[in-house]
Amino acid sequence: MSKSAAETGPEPILDLAFGFWASQALLSAVELGVFRALSGGPLGLGELQEATGIQRGARDLFDVLVASDMLARDEDGRYSLTELTSLYLDETKPDTYLGGLLVMANRRLYPFWGHLADALRTGKPQNETRHGGDFFPTLYADPERLRGFLRSMTGRSMGAIRALVDAFPWKDYRSVADIGCAQGTLLAHLVKRHPHLTATGFDLPAVRAPFEEHARELGVPLTFTGGDFLAEPLPRTEVLIFGHILHDWDLDRKRELIAKAYDALPSGGAIIVYEALIDDERRTHAYGMLMSLNMAVETEGGFDFTGADCSGWLRDAGFVDTYVQTLTGHEGMVVGFKR
Ligand SMILES: C[S@@+](CC[C@H](N)C(=O)[O-])C[C@H]1O[C@@H](n2cnc3c(N)ncnc32)[C@H](O)[C@@H]1O
Numbered sequence: 001m002s003k004s005a006a007e008t009g010p011e012p013i014l015d016l017a018f019g020f021w022a023s024q025a026l027l028s029a030v031e032l033g034v035f036r037a038l039s040g041g042p043l044g045l046g047e048l049q050e051a052t053g054i055q056r057g058a059r060d061l062f063d064v065l066v067a068s069d070m071l072a073r074d075e076d077g078r079y080s081l082t083e084l085t086s087l088y089l090d091e092t093k094p095d096t097y098l099g100g101l102l103v104m105a106n107r108r109l110y111p112f113w114g115h116l117a118d119a120l121r122t123g124k125p126q127n128e129t130r131h132g133g134d135f136f137p138t139l140y141a142d143p144e145r146l147r148g149f150l151r152s153m154t155g156r157s158m159g160a161i162r163a164l165v166d167a168f169p170w171k172d173y174r175s176v177a178d179i180g181c182a183q184g185t186l187l188a189h190l191v192k193r194h195p196h197l198t199a200t201g202f203d204l205p206a207v208r209a210p211f212e213e214h215a216r217e218l219g220v221p222l223t224f225t226g227g228d229f230l231a232e233p234l235p236r237t238e239v240l241i242f243g244h245i246l247h248d249w250d251l252d253r254k255r256e257l258i259a260k261a262y263d264a265l266p267s268g269g270a271i272i273v274y275e276a277l278i279d280d281e282r283r284t285h286a287y288g289m290l291m292s293l294n295m296a297v298e299t300e301g302g303f304d305f306t307g308a309d310c311s312g313w314l315r316d317a318g319f320v321d322t323y324v325q326t327l328t329g330h331e332g333m334v335v336g337f338k339r
Pocket residue numbers: 136153154156157179180181182183202203204207227228229230242243244245248
């Protein structure tokens with residue numbers, strides 16, 4: 001049973017309203033290299049302050065990260081990474097590092113979200129396209145921004161990627177294509193775990209160089225096909241994956257992509273859609289609904305959806321035996337098969 005207002009006081013409102021304080025503490029720590037500095041082992045306050053060049057508030061910053069379980073501090077006052085931040089925020093672990101997402105969140109999403117009300121009032125995105133242009137071509141016009149965005153996609157999907165390698169009967173299939181594959185991290189993890197798979201990444205041509213570099217870095221053989229999934233047919237593989245693709249587009253485009261997948265797949269083939277699926281009752285999974293608001297800030301017509309919504313679209317396109325499965329606390333997948 002939820003507590004009464006007299007029991008909670010105003011704190012639930014204040015905690016939510018000032019959530020950006022905690023968020024900026026973490027994002028600034030990433031930008032200032034706090035986690036990087038600790039990747040070699042524990043450091044005392046002065047050593048960590050010197051390594052990060054922080055002039056003021058170092059102790060407050062490090063200790064709020066301790067209070068948020070992002071750092072540990074031992075009895076001698078030495079700071080270290082926690083098990084969680086050692087896995088995900090240590091740049092020397094490219095297989096699991098997701099700091100690229102936090103760098104992108106700090107540089108792009110944080111200022112853009114200051115205009116959320118404008119996005120909702122006008123129906124127009126509030127990112128680089130605020131003064132015109134299409135999202136991906138505008139974003140990718142600058143090679144550094146392109147790489148930063150692709151790294152951030154890897155970061156955001158890392159939990160789902162790690163779950164997906166075991167969440168589907170990959171032994172029953174020989175080929176897979178990831179549509180809108182970004183750096184190709186999902187395919188790299190899949191092929192490492194299931195070396196019998198032939199894996200193709202499909203994305204805009206500008207993504208080829210970062211994709212091929214990343215495959216080399218991870219030491220995995222992957223093929224890249226450059227193209228526009230709205231204009232060209234999809235690769236002919238036994239499984240087609242759409243990770244955070246459908247949510248970028250309006251309903252007509254979502255259905256168009258699902259229909260293209262159906263056409264490209266052989267009989268017995270499968271489609272996997274993974275996203276921050278909203279709970280079917282639209283009551284509890286705030287992250288999924290916030291992701292959908294992020295689509296209002298970032299895209300012309302995109303929105304996130306429930307597992308039931310997506311299953312319905314797959315069945316309308318002809319897919320059968322659809323099911324929804326949780327991958328992580330934030331992410332789920334919808335699977336359908338072509339008879
Ligand atoms: C939101 S990201 C998702 C990346 C990745 N699947 C994941 O879940 O982390 C969308 C991806 O789709 C690609 N993309 C966008 N429009 C495209 C198009 N018209 N044709 C092919 N790829 C496209 C982008 O380059 C980007 O890599």
